[in-house]
Amino acid sequence: MSNLLLFPIIIPLLFATILMIFPKRLKLQRMIAAIGAGVTLLSALVLLVKVNADGVHAVTLGSWPAPFGISMVSDPLSALLVVTTSLITLFVVFYSFPTIGVKREQSYYYPAVIFLMVGVNGAFTTGDIFNLFVFVEVLLMASYTLIVHGGERPQLRESIKYLLVNIISSALFVAAVAFLYSVTGTLNMADLAVKIPQIEETGILTVIAVMFLVVFGFKAAIFPLYFWLPGSYYAPPIPILALFGALLTKVGVYAIMRTYTLFFTMNIGFTHELLGIVAILTILAGCVGALAYFDVKKIIIYNIIIAVGVILFGVAQLNQPGVEGSIFYLLHDMLIKAALFFLVGIVAVLFGTTDLRKMGGLIKTYPVLGWIYLVTAFGLAGIPPLSGFPGKLLIVQGGFEGPQFWGSIVILATSLIVLLSAVRIFIYAFWGEPVETVPLKKSVFNQMFIPTVILVAITVVFGVGAELFMPFISGAGEVLLNPSIYIDAVLKE
Amino acid sequence: MEIIMSVAIGFLFMAAVYLMLSKSLIRIIIGTGLLSHGAHLLLLTMGGLGGNSPPVVAEGVSVSDYADPLPQALILTAIVISFAVTSFFLVLAYRSYQELGTDNMELLRGTEDHE
Amino acid sequence: MRTNDVMLQTATKVVTFIILMFAVHIFFAGHYTPGGGFVGGLLTTSAIVLLMLAFDIETVKKILPINYVTMTAVGLLLALATAAASIIFDVPFFTHAYDYFDLPLFGKTSLHSALLFDVGVYLVVVGVTMTIIQTIGEDE
Numbered sequence: 001m002s003n004l005l006l007f008p009i010i011i012p013l014l015f016a017t018i019l020m021i022f023p024k025r026l027k028l029q030r031m032i033a034a035i036g037a038g039v040t041l042l043s044a045l046v047l048l049v050k051v052n053a054d055g056v057h058a059v060t061l062g063s064w065p066a067p068f069g070i071s072m073v074s075d076p077l078s079a080l081l082v083v084t085t086s087l088i089t090l091f092v093v094f095y096s097f098p099t100i101g102v103k104r105e106q107s108y109y110y111p112a113v114i115f116l117m118v119g120v121n122g123a124f125t126t127g128d129i130f131n132l133f134v135f136v137e138v139l140l141m142a143s144y145t146l147i148v149h150g151g152e153r154p155q156l157r158e159s160i161k162y163l164l165v166n167i168i169s170s171a172l173f174v175a176a177v178a179f180l181y182s183v184t185g186t187l188n189m190a191d192l193a194v195k196i197p198q199i200e201e202t203g204i205l206t207v208i209a210v211m212f213l214v215v216f217g218f219k220a221a222i223f224p225l226y227f228w229l230p231g232s233y234y235a236p237p238i239p240i241l242a243l244f245g246a247l248l249t250k251v252g253v254y255a256i257m258r259t260y261t262l263f264f265t266m267n268i269g270f271t272h273e274l275l276g277i278v279a280i281l282t283i284l285a286g287c288v289g290a291l292a293y294f295d296v297k298k299i300i301i302y303n304i305i306i307a308v309g310v311i312l313f314g315v316a317q318l319n320q321p322g323v324e325g326s327i328f329y330l331l332h333d334m335l336i337k338a339a340l341f342f343l344v345g346i347v348a349v350l351f352g353t354t355d356l357r358k359m360g361g362l363i364k365t366y367p368v369l370g371w372i373y374l375v376t377a378f379g380l381a382g383i384p385p386l387s388g389f390p391g392k393l394l395i396v397q398g399g400f401e402g403p404q405f406w407g408s409i410v411i412l413a414t415s416l417i418v419l420l421s422a423v424r425i426f427i428y429a430f431w432g433e434p435v436e437t438v439p440l441k442k443s444v445f446n447q448m449f450i451p452t453v454i455l456v457a458i459t460v461v462f463g464v465g466a467e468l469f470m471p472f473i474s475g476a477g478e479v480l481l482n483p484s485i486y487i488d489a490v491l492k493e
Numbered sequence: 494m495e496i497i498m499s500v501a502i503g504f505l506f507m508a509a510v511y512l513m514l515s516k517s518l519i520r521i522i523i524g525t526g527l528l529s530h531g532a533h534l535l536l537l538t539m540g541g542l543g544g545n546s547p548p549v550v551a552e553g554v555s556v557s558d559y560a561d562p563l564p565q566a567l568i569l570t571a572i573v574i575s576f577a578v579t580s581f582f583l584v585l586a587y588r589s590y591q592e593l594g595t596d597n598m599e600l601l602r603g604t605e606d607h608e
Numbered sequence: 609m610r611t612n613d614v615m616l617q618t619a620t621k622v623v624t625f626i627i628l629m630f631a632v633h634i635f636f637a638g639h640y641t642p643g644g645g646f647v648g649g650l651l652t653t654s655a656i657v658l659l660m661l662a663f664d665i666e667t668v669k670k671i672l673p674i675n676y677v678t679m680t681a682v683g684l685l686l687a688l689a690t691a692a693a694s695i696i697f698d699v700p701f702f703t704h705a706y707d708y709f710d711l712p713l714f715g716k717t718s719l720h721s722a723l724l725f726d727v728g729v730y731l732v733v734v735g736v737t738m739t740i741i742q743t744i745g746e747d748e
Binding site for chain 2 (some may be wrong): 105130133134137140141144148153156157159160163164167170171172174175177179181182187237252
């Protein structure tokens with residue numbers, strides 16, 4: 001089955017299209033959306049097992065020979081990310097049932113969510129830089145509809161800015177692709193990895209590499225291009241926020257990871273050092289925001305930015321522990337951010353506000369929720385044996401082995417700030433004088449709580465059983481560090 | 494020819510930046526349109542101008558005479574995408590004009606704290 | 609104020625069909641020369657928009673009672689199904705098949721599976737564009 005790696009893209013596309021036909025049939029919408037996400041997850045798992053057994057899968061669309069057609073490549077990294085994406089989308093669909101509201105559900109909410117999954121899975125799987133642009137646009141288009149979905153006033157206002165920022169970054173993307181094509185004459189990533197080392201003029205390539213860093217930096221929200229993120233992500237309701245926080249920035253991070261390990265390696269002394277410095281600045285900027293606000297949504301949103309910095313710092317080291325740590329932390333962060341937003345969403349629903357100062361004493365009425373939140377917060381900060389720890393440990397180790405040891409010190413120090421920012425929510429919302437909560441039906445609470453608990457359990461397993469997942473992670477790291485494996489798989493024919 | 498194209502692209506980018514820095518939303522949308530046109534033109538120019546025949550197989554044309562089809566295919570894709578995004582932006586602008594009663598970006602400023 | 613649009617309406621009745629015929633021509637021209645589903649779809653949309661300008665949205669809705677979102681979905685399904693047929697034959701996705709047939713009236717004609725894909729594109733383009741135009745136009 002040469003087309004297996006396309007299944008996680010085709011299946012959701014099929015289901016999203018079917019969902020578009022009958023927007024008003026609520027039960028059918030929910031059912032088909034859940035089945036679609038579930039089947040996609042299944043196909044992604046099969047793909048992961050296959051890729052891990054037989055090595056990198058590649059297929060070039062339309063039976064063209066490899067550098068000329070559009071190549072789709074599934075290496076262990078992209079397979080892992082596709083699995084995580086499908087998993088998170090499935091949980092977001094479940095979490096949406098009680099929270100998103102019937103009105104939204106009946107106006108193409110689920111098709112947009114599933115289309116977003118198409119775009120994200122496609123962006124993780126593609127092996128062609130222009131095709132990456134196309135899939136990024138697919139997911140952006142879905143995200144435009146989701147961010148404005150419901151049409152509340154703040155949503156409209158913020159989505160204009162979100163749209164504008166992304167249009168500008170897309171135009172920059174096209175311009176960067178134009179320069180890359182004029183210098184190398186190809187856009188296939190594997191072919192680029194062959195052609196770029198043959199070019200002696202590394203100056204122009206360095207400029208192009210930095211242009212791509214800016215383009216992907218807009219999507220990944222690195223310093224100083226993160227300015228649009230807190231405002232835009234604040235506007236939509238929690239399930240959409242969880243989806244965005246878990247998936248959207250990660251596409252930018254993945255793109256930087258891929259391009260900066262596969263072919264933009266001609267001037268490591270400049271580009272990767274720049275990436276490392278920018279990553280540290282991103283962490284610091286995120287920390288300032290995470291401590292400055294008294295709003296639960298805002299605090300977690302700034303934690304997205306911190307995580308992006310941590311992951312990219314690992315990539316910038318370009319050594320085995322750094323890259324493996326980045327991959328581990330990337331997967332951990334996708335899961336934990338979704339779980340945190342789910343929990344914060346429940347808290348916000350219970351109090352009817354997102355302002356920390358108006359909360360308190362939830363531990364007396366909802367003790368399980370409180371302790372689950374604490375576990376998740378510890379996981380976020382990377383307290384062993386939870387899932388944030390192994391990734392961060394490897395990244396810090398990579399930093400000490402590389403030239404930027406001071407970056408590792410910053411990461412260790414900021415872990416405390418991350419912990420403080422997350423525990424602050426615990427202290428304000430769960431301890432203190434009980435504040436009157438909004439009455440919530442037990443069944444509705446359970447509908448929100450059960451997917452959350454399962455997701456948290458998965459992150460705990462991912463952390464405690466890190467040894468189990470390490471073969472997958474190091475397989476992915478090996479392909480990133482040895483581009484020849486990737487190149488051979490694509491250009492084999 | 495490349496020089497003229499570069500100047501044209503630069504002019505498009507300049508006009509786009511000017512329009513996007515203005516306060517009126519509709520001017521900003523026109524600016525984004527110009528920006529993507531500039532990017533598409535850049536793609537075409539960077540792909541290498543030249544080639545006298547369209548990239549469709551025909552008799553009596555040597556390989557070196559064909560124009561490079563790849564930039565054309567890329568631009569077509571990019572145009573379709575920017576068409577979709579621009580029309581979405583127009584609908585959004587219209588909706589927010591109805592809802593918020595203004596197309597002035599100055600008045601759309603502020604954070605979620607003040608309604 | 610009621611404007612006198614007899615001339616526009618009379619001309620539209622003729623021009624719409626010319627545009628539609630041209631759309632069909634462009635659609636099939638996409639076989640080997642520039643043209644295809646996207647351009648054909650846009651031309652079709654322009655014909656419908658002209659109708660809307662000359663008459664009004666309600667009238668056009670009565671003539672063409674189509675749910676354009678469903679049309680988009682059907683188009684997407686068609687395009688996806690054509691591309692996905694390659695999965696059954698276990699060749700890379702999007703691989704297209706073609707052959708030459710002797711058809712009555714047309715003579716020797718080459719038929720491509722890409723044509724079905726293009727029909728899908730055509731439906732999607734018409735559907736999406738009309739949805740956008742209706743969204744903006746309906747409130748007035």
